[in-house]
Amino acid sequence: MKTLQKFTLYDRNWPEGKYCVYKAKSRGCPTGMNAGWIRWDDEDRRNDNSYEGSVPDGTYNKDTVIRYCCQEKGFAENPIYLPTDSPFYLFPLTKQCQKVEGMTDTLQWIYFDTQNFNTKNGQGWPHPFRRSYYTDHIVYQCYYTPK
DSSP: OOOOOSOOTTOOOOOSSSEEEEOOTTOOOOTTOEEEEEEEOOOSTTOOOOOOSOOOSEEESSSEEEEEEEEOSSOTTSOBOOOOSSOEEEEESSSSOOOBTTEEEEEEEEEEOOOSSSOOOEEESSOOOEEEETTEEEEEEEEEEEO
């Protein structure tokens, strides 16, 4: 997650494709991207939610909401150009990872255990590709490494 607040000569608009990134706190989405979110109705009993350091825009208390910026124009199979000097993650908008020129992608997922009854899980489109497992969330992500 980019944490610098200043812009440089190297900053560009995000290319067209089918992917999401974390939304930075106190900022809108980059030009051409749309905001969405996923809400986790965390366990009511033995809820030890806490955080420190840099976190994406969202709500972090007895439940969790994480906000995303998503690029919905373009196609995941058309490679985009991003920096390739180190590994990074993008969230897929569909189950297919966005192709990135010069990078190898690996589809991964994170399982989130949520409240089991009367859950208030939710999402606002656009958001990363996710599936439900009973009342729990499975959120997919793509890990990119240089070829």
